[in-house]
Amino acid sequence: MSKHPHTIAERMAMLDASGIRKVFDLAAKMPNPINLSIGQPDFDVPETVKNAAIEAIRAGHNKYTQTQGTAALRAMLAEQCRDEFGWADASERPYLVTSGVSGGLLLAIQTLVDPGDEVVFLDPYFVMYSHLVNLAGGVPVPVDTYDDFRPDIDRLADAITDRTRMLIINSPCNPTGAVYTPEELQAIADLAERHRLLVVSDEIYNLFCYDQPFSSIASIYDNTLLLRGFSKSYAMTGWRIGWATGPQAVLEKMTMLQQYTFVCAPSMAQVAAMEAMKTDMTERVAAYRRKRDTVADSLGNAFGLVRPGGAFYAFVPAPGGDATAFVTKAIENNVLIIPGSVFSTRDTHFRISYATTDEELRQGMDILTDLAG
Ligand code: PLP
Secondary structure, eight states: OOSSOOOOOGGGGGOOOHHHHHHHHHHHTOSSOEEOOOOSOSSOOOHHHHHHHHHHHHTTOOSOOOTTOOHHHHHHHHHHHHHHHOOTTGGGSOEEEESHHHHHHHHHHHHHOOTTOEEEEEESOOTHHHHHHHHTTOEEEEEEOTTTTOOOHHHHHHHOOTTEEEEEEOSSOTTTOOOOOHHHHHHHHHHHHHTTOEEEEEOTTTTOBOSSOOOOGGGTOSSEEEEEESTTTTSOGGGOOEEEEOOHHHHHHHHHHHHTTTOSSOHHHHHHHHHHHTOOOHHHHHHHHHHHHHHHHHHIIIIIOOOOOBTTEEEEEOGGGOHHHHHHHHHHTTEEOEEGGGSSSOOSEEEEEOOSOHHHHHHHHHHHHHHHO
16 A cells, blocks of 8 residues: 555546456466557668768757748658548648647547547547546447448437537558548548538558558548648657647647647657658558458458458457457467457457568468367
Protein backbone atom coordinates (compact mmCIF):
# COMPACT_ATOMS: atom_id res chain seq x y z
CA MET A 1 0.00 0.00 0.00
CA SER A 2 1.44 3.35 -1.01
CA LYS A 3 2.02 5.94 1.70
CA HIS A 4 0.48 8.45 -0.70
CA PRO A 5 -2.86 7.20 -1.96
CA HIS A 6 -4.04 9.11 -5.00
CA THR A 7 -7.50 9.93 -6.08
CA ILE A 8 -7.70 9.07 -9.75
CA ALA A 9 -9.98 11.17 -11.92
CA GLU A 10 -13.27 9.50 -12.74
CA ARG A 11 -12.65 9.81 -16.45
CA MET A 12 -9.81 7.31 -16.14
CA ALA A 13 -12.35 4.63 -15.27
CA MET A 14 -13.53 5.02 -18.87
CA LEU A 15 -10.25 3.58 -20.13
CA ASP A 16 -10.07 -0.16 -20.08
CA ALA A 17 -6.99 -2.02 -21.22
CA SER A 18 -7.96 -5.38 -19.75
CA GLY A 19 -8.46 -7.24 -23.04
CA ILE A 20 -5.09 -6.50 -24.53
CA ARG A 21 -3.33 -6.70 -21.16
CA LYS A 22 -4.43 -10.30 -20.72
CA VAL A 23 -2.88 -11.17 -24.07
CA PHE A 24 0.38 -9.43 -23.25
CA ASP A 25 0.51 -11.04 -19.80
CA LEU A 26 0.23 -14.42 -21.46
CA ALA A 27 2.77 -13.39 -24.07
CA ALA A 28 5.30 -12.39 -21.44
CA LYS A 29 5.40 -16.05 -20.38
CA MET A 30 6.18 -17.24 -23.92
CA PRO A 31 9.95 -17.67 -24.39
CA ASN A 32 10.06 -17.23 -28.15
CA PRO A 33 6.59 -16.63 -29.56
CA ILE A 34 5.56 -16.43 -33.20
CA ASN A 35 4.30 -12.94 -32.80
CA LEU A 36 1.40 -12.05 -35.08
CA SER A 37 0.09 -9.32 -32.82
CA ILE A 38 2.24 -6.34 -33.68
CA GLY A 39 0.76 -3.24 -35.28
CA GLN A 40 3.90 -1.90 -36.88
CA PRO A 41 6.02 -2.77 -39.93
CA ASP A 42 8.80 -5.33 -39.53
CA PHE A 43 11.07 -3.28 -41.81
CA ASP A 44 13.14 -0.38 -40.51
CA VAL A 45 13.01 3.33 -41.38
CA PRO A 46 14.60 3.88 -44.85
CA GLU A 47 18.30 4.74 -44.56
CA THR A 48 17.91 8.14 -46.26
CA VAL A 49 15.21 9.10 -43.77
CA LYS A 50 17.34 8.03 -40.80
CA ASN A 51 20.19 10.13 -42.17
CA ALA A 52 17.87 13.11 -42.61
CA ALA A 53 16.86 12.86 -38.94
CA ILE A 54 20.47 12.56 -37.77
CA GLU A 55 21.50 15.48 -39.96
CA ALA A 56 18.56 17.50 -38.67
CA ILE A 57 19.70 17.00 -35.08
CA ARG A 58 23.28 17.94 -36.02
CA ALA A 59 22.07 21.01 -37.90
CA GLY A 60 20.27 22.22 -34.80
CA HIS A 61 16.64 21.30 -35.54
CA ASN A 62 16.19 20.55 -31.87
CA LYS A 63 13.99 23.37 -30.71
CA TYR A 64 10.24 23.89 -30.64
CA THR A 65 8.86 24.40 -34.11
CA GLN A 66 5.78 26.44 -34.89
CA THR A 67 2.79 24.78 -33.22
CA GLN A 68 1.26 23.84 -36.58
CA GLY A 69 4.55 22.37 -37.86
CA THR A 70 7.36 23.76 -39.99
CA ALA A 71 6.41 25.84 -43.01
CA ALA A 72 8.57 23.61 -45.23
CA LEU A 73 6.77 20.40 -44.26
CA ARG A 74 3.34 22.01 -44.49
CA ALA A 75 4.20 23.28 -47.99
CA MET A 76 5.07 19.72 -49.02
CA LEU A 77 1.82 18.42 -47.56
CA ALA A 78 -0.12 21.05 -49.52
CA GLU A 79 1.67 20.02 -52.69
CA GLN A 80 0.82 16.38 -52.08
CA CYS A 81 -2.84 17.26 -51.51
CA ARG A 82 -2.94 19.34 -54.69
CA ASP A 83 -1.51 16.43 -56.69
CA GLU A 84 -3.66 13.76 -55.06
CA PHE A 85 -6.99 15.52 -54.61
CA GLY A 86 -6.76 18.17 -57.32
CA TRP A 87 -7.27 20.92 -54.74
CA ALA A 88 -6.51 24.14 -56.60
CA ASP A 89 -6.51 25.98 -53.27
CA ALA A 90 -4.33 23.34 -51.54
CA SER A 91 -1.74 25.88 -50.38
CA GLU A 92 -4.41 28.07 -48.75
CA ARG A 93 -5.86 25.26 -46.68
CA PRO A 94 -4.73 24.75 -43.08
CA TYR A 95 -2.34 21.90 -42.21
CA LEU A 96 -1.39 20.76 -38.76
CA VAL A 97 1.58 18.49 -38.12
CA THR A 98 0.62 16.24 -35.21
CA SER A 99 2.35 13.83 -32.86
CA GLY A 100 1.22 10.82 -34.83
CA VAL A 101 -2.31 10.18 -36.00
CA SER A 102 -3.02 9.41 -32.33
CA GLY A 103 -2.20 13.03 -31.56
CA GLY A 104 -4.50 14.17 -34.36
CA LEU A 105 -7.33 11.96 -33.09
CA LEU A 106 -6.98 13.25 -29.54
CA LEU A 107 -7.00 16.88 -30.69
CA ALA A 108 -9.94 16.31 -33.02
CA ILE A 109 -12.11 14.55 -30.48
CA GLN A 110 -11.33 17.02 -27.69
CA THR A 111 -12.07 19.86 -30.11
CA LEU A 112 -15.39 18.50 -31.36
CA VAL A 113 -17.02 16.27 -28.76
CA ASP A 114 -18.99 17.57 -25.78
CA PRO A 115 -20.25 15.32 -22.98
CA GLY A 116 -23.20 13.30 -24.28
CA ASP A 117 -22.29 13.80 -27.95
CA GLU A 118 -22.28 10.69 -30.08
CA VAL A 119 -19.48 9.57 -32.37
CA VAL A 120 -20.31 6.96 -34.99
CA PHE A 121 -17.68 4.55 -36.33
CA LEU A 122 -17.66 1.13 -37.89
CA ASP A 123 -17.21 -2.00 -35.77
CA PRO A 124 -14.60 -3.59 -35.68
CA TYR A 125 -12.60 -0.44 -35.06
CA PHE A 126 -9.22 0.92 -33.95
CA VAL A 127 -9.37 0.79 -30.14
CA MET A 128 -8.36 4.38 -29.62
CA TYR A 129 -11.65 5.69 -31.10
CA SER A 130 -13.87 4.46 -28.30
CA HIS A 131 -11.38 5.33 -25.57
CA LEU A 132 -10.84 8.89 -26.77
CA VAL A 133 -14.56 9.48 -27.19
CA ASN A 134 -15.17 8.16 -23.67
CA LEU A 135 -12.42 10.37 -22.31
CA ALA A 136 -14.19 13.40 -23.80
CA GLY A 137 -17.42 12.32 -22.10
CA GLY A 138 -18.91 11.39 -25.45
CA VAL A 139 -20.77 8.26 -26.43
CA PRO A 140 -19.09 5.82 -28.82
CA VAL A 141 -21.58 4.41 -31.33
CA PRO A 142 -20.04 1.39 -33.06
CA VAL A 143 -21.93 0.22 -36.17
CA ASP A 144 -21.71 -3.48 -36.99
CA THR A 145 -20.00 -4.42 -40.28
CA TYR A 146 -19.85 -8.21 -39.80
CA ASP A 147 -19.34 -10.50 -41.69
CA ASP A 148 -17.84 -8.83 -44.73
CA PHE A 149 -16.65 -5.60 -42.99
CA ARG A 150 -18.16 -3.39 -45.69
CA PRO A 151 -19.74 -0.11 -44.55
CA ASP A 152 -23.51 -0.67 -44.58
CA ILE A 153 -25.13 2.68 -45.33
CA ASP A 154 -28.54 1.78 -43.91
CA ARG A 155 -27.02 0.69 -40.61
CA LEU A 156 -24.91 3.84 -40.54
CA ALA A 157 -27.98 5.97 -41.25
CA ASP A 158 -29.88 4.25 -38.42
CA ALA A 159 -27.07 5.07 -35.99
CA ILE A 160 -27.18 8.82 -36.67
CA THR A 161 -29.18 10.94 -34.23
CA ASP A 162 -29.32 14.65 -33.50
CA ARG A 163 -26.53 14.10 -30.97
CA THR A 164 -24.15 12.69 -33.59
CA ARG A 165 -21.14 14.96 -33.94
CA MET A 166 -18.91 13.04 -36.30
CA LEU A 167 -18.41 9.91 -38.28
CA ILE A 168 -14.98 8.26 -38.11
CA ILE A 169 -13.91 6.05 -40.99
CA ASN A 170 -10.69 4.10 -41.37
CA SER A 171 -9.81 2.67 -44.78
CA PRO A 172 -7.64 0.60 -45.11
CA CYS A 173 -8.95 -0.61 -41.78
CA ASN A 174 -7.29 -1.79 -38.61
CA PRO A 175 -8.22 -4.54 -37.67
CA THR A 176 -10.08 -5.90 -40.73
CA GLY A 177 -7.89 -4.84 -43.65
CA ALA A 178 -11.04 -3.70 -45.49
CA VAL A 179 -10.49 -1.04 -48.15
CA TYR A 180 -13.56 0.99 -49.11
CA THR A 181 -14.42 1.43 -52.78
CA PRO A 182 -15.01 4.86 -54.34
CA GLU A 183 -18.74 3.96 -54.47
CA GLU A 184 -18.82 3.16 -50.75
CA LEU A 185 -16.99 6.39 -49.96
CA GLN A 186 -19.47 8.32 -52.13
CA ALA A 187 -22.38 6.74 -50.26
CA ILE A 188 -20.79 7.69 -46.92
CA ALA A 189 -20.18 11.23 -48.20
CA ASP A 190 -23.82 11.53 -49.35
CA LEU A 191 -25.07 10.34 -45.97
CA ALA A 192 -22.75 12.72 -44.12
CA GLU A 193 -23.83 15.58 -46.39
CA ARG A 194 -27.51 14.88 -45.68
CA HIS A 195 -26.81 15.14 -41.94
CA ARG A 196 -24.20 17.91 -42.29
CA LEU A 197 -21.73 15.67 -40.47
CA LEU A 198 -17.98 15.97 -40.26
CA VAL A 199 -16.21 12.84 -41.45
CA VAL A 200 -12.91 12.09 -39.73
CA SER A 201 -10.95 9.94 -42.16
CA ASP A 202 -8.10 8.03 -40.54
CA GLU A 203 -5.90 7.13 -43.50
CA ILE A 204 -2.82 5.94 -41.71
CA TYR A 205 -2.63 2.81 -43.91
CA ASN A 206 -3.19 4.65 -47.22
CA LEU A 207 0.01 3.28 -48.75
CA PHE A 208 -0.91 -0.33 -47.94
CA CYS A 209 -3.64 -0.83 -50.50
CA TYR A 210 -3.19 -3.98 -52.59
CA ASP A 211 -6.00 -4.52 -55.09
CA GLN A 212 -7.18 -1.08 -56.12
CA PRO A 213 -5.74 2.42 -56.11
CA PHE A 214 -6.32 4.08 -52.76
CA SER A 215 -9.19 6.56 -52.66
CA SER A 216 -9.83 9.15 -50.02
CA ILE A 217 -13.16 10.64 -49.02
CA ALA A 218 -11.28 13.94 -48.78
CA SER A 219 -11.29 14.12 -52.59
CA ILE A 220 -15.11 14.08 -52.75
CA TYR A 221 -16.37 15.49 -49.44
CA ASP A 222 -15.32 18.92 -48.23
CA ASN A 223 -16.40 18.46 -44.64
CA THR A 224 -13.64 15.89 -44.04
CA LEU A 225 -10.99 16.02 -41.39
CA LEU A 226 -8.19 14.05 -42.98
CA LEU A 227 -5.63 12.37 -40.71
CA ARG A 228 -2.51 10.74 -42.08
CA GLY A 229 0.79 9.63 -40.66
CA PHE A 230 4.29 8.37 -41.20
CA SER A 231 4.25 5.62 -38.57
CA LYS A 232 3.18 2.75 -40.79
CA SER A 233 4.24 3.88 -44.28
CA TYR A 234 7.84 4.56 -43.30
CA ALA A 235 8.08 2.49 -40.11
CA MET A 236 8.50 5.68 -38.08
CA THR A 237 6.19 4.59 -35.24
CA GLY A 238 8.52 5.85 -32.52
CA TRP A 239 9.09 9.22 -34.15
CA ARG A 240 5.53 10.38 -33.49
CA ILE A 241 4.60 12.24 -36.60
CA GLY A 242 1.36 12.66 -38.52
CA TRP A 243 -0.72 15.43 -40.03
CA ALA A 244 -4.21 16.79 -40.37
CA THR A 245 -6.08 18.98 -42.81
CA GLY A 246 -9.74 19.93 -42.97
CA PRO A 247 -12.20 22.71 -42.17
CA GLN A 248 -10.46 25.93 -41.10
CA ALA A 249 -12.50 26.37 -37.90
CA VAL A 250 -11.69 22.86 -36.70
CA LEU A 251 -8.00 23.04 -37.57
CA GLU A 252 -7.68 26.38 -35.78
CA LYS A 253 -8.99 24.92 -32.52
CA MET A 254 -6.96 21.74 -32.87
CA THR A 255 -3.86 23.88 -33.34
CA MET A 256 -4.69 25.91 -30.26
CA LEU A 257 -5.13 22.74 -28.24
CA GLN A 258 -1.83 21.39 -29.57
CA GLN A 259 -0.19 24.59 -28.32
CA TYR A 260 -1.32 23.74 -24.77
CA THR A 261 -0.68 20.00 -24.92
CA PHE A 262 1.85 18.53 -27.34
CA VAL A 263 3.29 22.00 -28.19
CA CYS A 264 4.59 20.67 -31.51
CA ALA A 265 5.46 17.40 -33.23
CA PRO A 266 9.12 16.32 -32.77
CA SER A 267 11.33 18.77 -34.66
CA MET A 268 13.87 16.36 -36.18
CA ALA A 269 11.06 14.03 -37.23
CA GLN A 270 9.42 16.89 -39.10
CA VAL A 271 12.61 17.35 -41.14
CA ALA A 272 12.94 13.61 -41.74
CA ALA A 273 9.27 13.37 -42.77
CA MET A 274 10.08 15.56 -45.79
CA GLU A 275 12.70 13.03 -46.85
CA ALA A 276 10.21 10.21 -46.25
CA MET A 277 7.73 11.90 -48.59
CA LYS A 278 10.32 11.62 -51.37
CA THR A 279 10.95 7.93 -50.67
CA ASP A 280 9.48 5.24 -52.89
CA MET A 281 7.98 2.46 -50.75
CA THR A 282 6.64 0.40 -53.68
CA GLU A 283 8.83 -2.61 -52.95
CA ARG A 284 7.90 -2.70 -49.29
CA VAL A 285 4.23 -2.51 -50.16
CA ALA A 286 4.64 -5.27 -52.76
CA ALA A 287 6.26 -7.48 -50.10
CA TYR A 288 3.28 -6.85 -47.81
CA ARG A 289 0.91 -7.68 -50.65
CA ARG A 290 2.64 -11.07 -50.93
CA LYS A 291 2.30 -11.56 -47.17
CA ARG A 292 -1.40 -10.72 -47.48
CA ASP A 293 -1.67 -13.39 -50.20
CA THR A 294 0.05 -15.95 -47.97
CA VAL A 295 -2.40 -15.23 -45.15
CA ALA A 296 -5.50 -15.13 -47.34
CA ASP A 297 -4.53 -18.34 -49.15
CA SER A 298 -3.70 -20.17 -45.90
CA LEU A 299 -6.63 -19.03 -43.79
CA GLY A 300 -9.25 -18.48 -46.51
CA ASN A 301 -10.54 -22.04 -46.65
CA ALA A 302 -9.56 -23.19 -43.18
CA PHE A 303 -11.33 -20.32 -41.39
CA GLY A 304 -13.56 -18.66 -43.98
CA LEU A 305 -11.50 -15.47 -43.91
CA VAL A 306 -12.73 -12.54 -46.02
CA ARG A 307 -9.71 -11.56 -48.14
CA PRO A 308 -8.36 -8.28 -46.73
CA GLY A 309 -7.45 -5.60 -49.30
CA GLY A 310 -5.10 -3.41 -47.28
CA ALA A 311 -3.25 -2.44 -44.09
CA PHE A 312 -1.37 -5.45 -42.66
CA TYR A 313 -4.07 -7.27 -40.75
CA ALA A 314 -6.55 -10.04 -41.22
CA PHE A 315 -9.64 -10.39 -39.04
CA VAL A 316 -10.37 -14.06 -38.96
CA PRO A 317 -13.51 -15.89 -37.76
CA ALA A 318 -12.57 -18.03 -34.75
CA PRO A 319 -13.60 -21.68 -34.89
CA GLY A 320 -16.79 -22.09 -32.87
CA GLY A 321 -17.20 -18.32 -32.75
CA ASP A 322 -15.25 -18.00 -29.50
CA ALA A 323 -12.20 -15.80 -30.08
CA THR A 324 -10.84 -15.80 -26.55
CA ALA A 325 -10.92 -19.62 -26.42
CA PHE A 326 -9.12 -19.86 -29.77
CA VAL A 327 -6.54 -17.19 -28.89
CA THR A 328 -5.77 -19.06 -25.66
CA LYS A 329 -5.26 -22.23 -27.67
CA ALA A 330 -3.04 -20.40 -30.19
CA ILE A 331 -0.93 -18.94 -27.39
CA GLU A 332 -0.54 -22.40 -25.85
CA ASN A 333 0.84 -23.37 -29.24
CA ASN A 334 3.25 -20.44 -29.26
CA VAL A 335 1.37 -18.14 -31.67
CA LEU A 336 0.47 -14.71 -30.39
CA ILE A 337 -2.74 -13.23 -31.86
CA ILE A 338 -5.34 -10.83 -30.48
CA PRO A 339 -8.99 -11.62 -29.69
CA GLY A 340 -11.57 -9.57 -31.57
CA SER A 341 -13.15 -8.24 -28.39
CA VAL A 342 -10.22 -5.81 -28.14
CA PHE A 343 -11.51 -4.13 -31.34
CA SER A 344 -15.20 -4.85 -31.24
CA THR A 345 -18.37 -5.35 -29.26
CA ARG A 346 -18.14 -8.97 -30.42
CA ASP A 347 -15.59 -11.67 -29.61
CA THR A 348 -16.05 -13.93 -32.59
CA HIS A 349 -12.89 -13.18 -34.59
CA PHE A 350 -9.17 -12.80 -33.99
CA ARG A 351 -6.74 -10.32 -35.49
CA ILE A 352 -3.46 -11.33 -36.97
CA SER A 353 -0.85 -8.86 -38.08
CA TYR A 354 1.27 -10.10 -40.98
CA ALA A 355 3.87 -7.38 -40.48
CA THR A 356 6.54 -9.98 -39.78
CA THR A 357 9.12 -12.05 -41.63
CA ASP A 358 7.94 -14.49 -44.31
CA GLU A 359 9.37 -17.35 -42.30
CA GLU A 360 7.60 -16.46 -39.07
CA LEU A 361 4.40 -15.87 -41.00
CA ARG A 362 4.63 -19.29 -42.67
CA GLN A 363 5.19 -21.01 -39.30
CA GLY A 364 2.28 -19.10 -37.80
CA MET A 365 -0.03 -20.04 -40.69
CA ASP A 366 0.90 -23.72 -40.34
CA ILE A 367 0.11 -23.78 -36.63
CA LEU A 368 -3.13 -21.81 -36.98
CA THR A 369 -4.45 -23.97 -39.83
CA ASP A 370 -3.62 -27.10 -37.77
CA LEU A 371 -5.59 -25.61 -34.88
CA ALA A 372 -8.56 -24.90 -37.13
CA GLY A 373 -8.96 -28.69 -37.10
N1 PLP B 1 -5.06 4.90 -36.55
C1 PLP B 1 -5.02 3.57 -36.77
C2 PLP B 1 -6.14 2.94 -37.51
C3 PLP B 1 -3.96 2.81 -36.28
O1 PLP B 1 -3.95 1.48 -36.49
C4 PLP B 1 -2.93 3.44 -35.55
C5 PLP B 1 -1.81 2.66 -34.98
O2 PLP B 1 -1.89 1.47 -34.78
C6 PLP B 1 -3.00 4.82 -35.36
C7 PLP B 1 -4.08 5.53 -35.88
C8 PLP B 1 -1.98 5.58 -34.57
O3 PLP B 1 -0.83 5.78 -35.29
P1 PLP B 1 0.29 6.85 -34.91
O4 PLP B 1 1.53 6.07 -34.67
O5 PLP B 1 0.41 7.75 -36.11
O6 PLP B 1 -0.17 7.59 -33.73
